[in-house]
Amino acid sequence: MLNRIVSIFYLIFIGITSAFFYIIALAIWLVTKPFDQRLVFLHLFSCFWASLYIWIMPAWKVFVEHKHKIQKDATYVVVSNHQSQLDILVVFTIFFHFKWVSKEEVFRLPFIGWNMSLNEYIKLKRGDGRSVERMFKQCEKTISQGSSVYFFPEGTRSETGELKVFKPGAFILAKKMKTPILPIVINGTRKALPKHSLNFHGKNDIHVKILDPIDYSVFADMEVEKIAEMIRQKIAEHVRH
Numbered sequence: 242m243l244n245r246i247v248s249i250f251y252l253i254f255i256g257i258t259s260a261f262f263y264i265i266a267l268a269i270w271l272v273t274k275p276f277d278q279r280l281v282f283l284h285l286f287s288c289f290w291a292s293l294y295i296w297i298m299p300a301w302k303v304f305v306e307h308k309h310k311i312q313k314d315a316t317y318v319v320v321s322n323h324q325s326q327l328d329i330l331v332v333f334t335i336f337f338h339f340k341w342v343s344k345e346e347v348f349r350l351p352f353i354g355w356n357m358s359l360n361e362y363i364k365l366k367r368g369d370g371r372s373v374e375r376m377f378k379q380c381e382k383t384i385s386q387g388s389s390v391y392f393f394p395e396g397t398r399s400e401t402g403e404l405k406v407f408k409p410g411a412f413i414l415a416k417k418m419k420t421p422i423l424p425i426v427i428n429g430t431r432k433a434l435p436k437h438s439l440n441f442h443g444k445n446d447i448h449v450k451i452l453d454p455i456d457y458s459v460f461a462d463m464e465v466e467k468i469a470e471m472i473r474q475k476i477a478e479h480v481r482h
Contacts, residue, residue, distance in 0.1 A: 255294060259352035262290045270359045279388050280360055281338050287360055291333035300444040301327075301433055303334050307451040310423075311337050316389050317423035317454060318415040322404055322476055323393035325430035331447055332391065332425070339389040342376060342410075363390065377414065384418045394469065404477050407469040415457070416465060424452040424472055426479040450479055 266286060273282045295301055311317075319339055321332070329341075341362040348354045348364055363379045366372035380390050394407035415422050429447035452475060460468045 251294075251298065254297070258293075263352040263356055266290070266356045266359055279338070279386055283360055284338055284340075285336065287356060288333045288336045290356075291330045292336075295330050295334055301447060303331055303447045303449065305335055305449045305451070308335060308337075310451045310453060311335070312454075314387075315454070316384055316387050316420060318384075318411050318418075318420050319389050319391040319423045319425060320394050320407070320411050320472055320476075321391075321425035321427055322480055323395050323397070324427060325434045327430040327434040327447075328393070328427050331427060331430055331449060335425075335449060335451075337389075339391045340383050342380065342390060342392050345372065367396075373410075377410070380414050381418060384414070384420055389423070390414065394472075403482060404473055404480060407473045409465045409469055412460075412465045412468040412472070416460065416468065419457045419461075421457055422455040422460070422468075422472055424455070424476050426450040426452065426476050428479075428481045452476070452479070 266283060269283050269286050270280070274280070277283075295303055317339075321328070340360070341357065342365055343357065343362060345364045345366040348357050348362075361383075363376055363383065364372070365376045383390055390411075392411035394411050395405040396408050397405075412422070414420070427447070427449055429445050433445035433447060455472065455475075460471070463471070
């Protein structure tokens with residue numbers, strides 16, 4: 242019962258504060274868009290906004306390992322495992338510049354989804370060929386402008402923590418754009434907020450590990466399926482079930 246009460250108050254807090262933070266985000270967008278085409282300032286504010294929802298929950302503590310491996314001026318195709326809705330908030334706590342690839346319906350959420358649109362994150366409607374084509378074009382444009390693109394290549398959250406087969410989209414993009422791949426491993430979110438649950442689940446430590454970037458030269462001559470499996474194996478070595 243206590244866990245349900247904590248969850249209710251937490252969700253109410255998110256709902257109320259999201260309206261306030263969206264107004265700030267809109268103001269930042271209006272002021273910075275003319276000289277900040279990549280929307281770096283807005284994304285950094287979005288990182289703060291999302292991180293706040295981690296910081297206010299004493300039972301959740303996020304540890305980011307090897308952040309120094311992310312080069313400040315580099316552009317990556319970023320891929321990670323996906324265990325929980327909480328993964329999105331957790332990734333924002335790394336505070337580096339990227340654009341999400343996310344399912345289209347998330348962009349319809351009041352305030353949070355609207356902020357995703359302001360940030361020019363990239364929409365994808367599953368099973369829609371035209372949407373996939375638009376997504377790839379937007380990803381290519383984003384990378385050419387110097388912004389990294391973040392994928393969950395499993396496509397959906399894993400209930401058991403065991404990695405699913407990686408979908409090829411991120412790796413097709415990396416090969417076509419000759420862009421390094423940055424693998425990231427997330428552990429602990431599945432227990433903190435399991436799939437199909439919005440209940441609080443007590444104290445949980447969450448660990449984010451930045452792995453070594455994979456330079457284009459490593460996979461230039463590899464087939465896309467082989468690239469996907471190589472990255473999957475690198476991430477799987479660090480995933481805890």
